[in-house]
Amino acid sequence: MTDIGKNVLQKIKKEKIQPFSKKHFFLKKSFIWTLFGLSILLGIIASSVTIFQLKHTDWELYDRSNYSLFEFLAMAIPYFWLIFLMIFIGIAYNYFRRTEKGYRYNTLLIITISVIVSIIGGIGVYQTGFSEKLEAVFQENIPVYRMINRGRHRMWMSPEQGFLAGEIKEINSAQEIELIDLHGNNWIIDISNAFWRGRLRSEVGLEIKIIGKIKVEGQFVANEIRPLHGRLRRGRGRRLRSNRWNETP
């Protein structure tokens, strides 16, 4: 065997090879930890919106609907955010494994801890109201998101079952409003005996869900009115004109 030591030293000298600096390794480690932290943070945000959407699913209406439990759950699960949550947990796991001692920990343990941290953090973020705002931003600006989310409101597009949702187009009187539903159809809503959930009041552009019954074709009698997304979110006139529920991404 040739003298490898001698050859290596010759190559080091000839090619002026230098060891990477300590700073190089410090920056590399910091970069990995930053990406890990960022992934966990984004996972927490995804988890907070998931919690928000689950919390604002009308679970109590399952009994009143004609949907099977499977169908109801299929509508209620916030796939978009759950997929994001899983992606960020996956990325966080990947970066954690690249940390100095990350490989020593069991995969299941790392993923379980990431999920727990995401859920606990998600509950905290949800309580600040940030998840609702973020969901609104997505709803407002991302057509694909609106399309995916539309499935969650499918139940509210069955007026024959007593569920209707849409945006208030006009307020005709204290007893009557005009609504454009999620399919873009116009409805006259009798609100004279309606119970408005929380501090919700009729307002043009407001997105609402109504429990009631069909009076005649195009007319609906409201028993209860709820905000469509979470608490109070007002739509905008321009959205009425663009008939956004029917747009394709």
Add this chain to the structure above:
Amino acid sequence: MLENPTYNKYENMSDLELVKLSLENKENFYYLIKRYELKIFHYIRRLTNVSQEEREDILQDIFIKVYRNLNGFNPNLKFSSWIYRIAHNEIINHYHKNKSRLKAFSLNLDNNDVYHLDELISDTDDIFNYLITHENADKIREVLAKLPNKYREILMLRYLEEKKYDEISDILCKPPGTVATLINRAKSKFKKIAKHHNLMVNHD
């Protein structure tokens, strides 16, 4: 260099001390190379079927990589684990670079290696008592050659390089629990292949 008194001075130093000295003066890196060149050379030989010349090239690349990364060595880790990790990665890189003509993780065990596998016998089933005998060296090679790479390498590290579970964990960057599982699976796979190919022999 090996025989001179300077070398003896360095011989008694710890790996970490040699790392520090190599960073101060590149000439000192020579003593670190001397300490590990044979071990790493055999590790490469066991996992590749390349020529002696190419093996030396891989070895040289490994030590250049070690030198470049000296500042990144974590003193909480055993230096030997760290250098084996670099060697493991470099062998894989070398294989990917020369995929068309090379076979990494092919078997290249000499008789001595096979006889050393007798530790494999001591803590496992009787089957190995039958297999690991001087007469059966070829059969051992045959069984090992049929093992998937991940199992073969872990058996090499455990029984030929004589690494502890924690060290293997640091070399392969896998949790110690996974290492233990892999070793157990490798052993049982070894046994299964031996049985399947009628490689068991009678002692009589």
